Amino acid sequence: xxxxxxxxxxxxxxxxxxxxxxxxxxxxxxxxxxxxxxxxxxxxxxxxxxxxxxxxxxxxxxxxxxxxxxxxxxxxxxxxxxxxxxxxxxxxxxxxxxxxxxxxxxxxxxxxxxxxxxxxxxxxxxxxxxxxxxxxxxxxxxxxxxxxxxxxxx
Numbered sequence: 001x002x003x004x005x006x007x008x009x010x011x012x013x014x015x016x017x018x019x020x021x022x023x024x025x026x027x028x029x030x031x032x033x034x035x036x037x038x039x040x041x042x043x044x045x046x047x048x049x050x051x052x053x054x055x056x057x058x059x060x061x062x063x064x065x066x067x068x069x070x071x072x073x074x075x076x077x078x079x080x081x082x083x084x085x086x087x088x089x090x091x092x093x094x095x096x097x098x099x100x101x102x103x104x105x106x107x108x109x110x111x112x113x114x115x116x117x118x119x120x121x122x123x124x125x126x127x128x129x130x131x132x133x134x135x136x137x138x139x140x141x142x143x144x145x146x147x148x149x150x151x152x153x154x
Contacts, residue, residue: 003114003117003118005110007109007129007130007131007132008106008109008110010130010132011106011109011110011129011130011131011132012106013132014131014132014135014136014139015099015102015103015106015131015132015135017135017136017139018044018047018098018099018102018135018139019099019102021139021142021143022044022095022096022098022099025040025095027090027091027092029146030044030091030092030094030095031091032145032146034141034142034145035141037083037087038083038087039087039091040091040142040145040146041087041089041090041091041092041094041095042083042086042087042089042094043138043141043142044094044095044097044098044138044142045085045086045087045089045094045097045098046079046082046083046086046138047098047101047102047134047135047138048094048097048098048100048101048102049082049086050134051098051101051102051104051105051131052101052105054105054108054109054127054128054131055101055104055105055108057126057127058108058109058112058116058127061116061119061120061123061127062116066123067123067126067127068126069124069126070126070128102131102135105131106131109127109129109131112129117129
């Protein structure tokens with residue numbers, strides 16, 4: 001029985017949405033403030049960080065190393081610890097990093113072998129293959145801030 005790869009289309013859809021949004025935004029808009037001390041660019045860097053985490057986890061899976069389970073308490077301190085670095089990136093670099101990392105992780109999860117997918121499932125699915133959920137959450141927030149569809153409010 002072939003592994004379920006339905007996540008690929010959804011990841012592709014949200015990545016294309018990210019690419020389109022980043023392509024529309026100038027550095028001033030990328031620098032706009034968002035809730036909790038974030039900026040648009042900082043949120044995009046945050047997306048890149050969590051996608052890169054999955055790249056790292058895939059490498060661990062391939063080497064047979066146990067992947068740490070996700071803990072909501074740890075997520076909060078990790079986000080807070082990473083925030084200053086993510087906010088320090090130049091806005092355009094943060095935006096391109098988000099797109100480049102999304103492309104890389106989408107390619108990585110789309111091409112995982114059935115064996116690795118089975119190993120991930122057997123381990124309780126510590127590698128979240130559906131990257132689209134996290135992107136959607138933050139893209140919705142950014143678009144809401146900017147008045148929808150990724151355009152700055154007039």
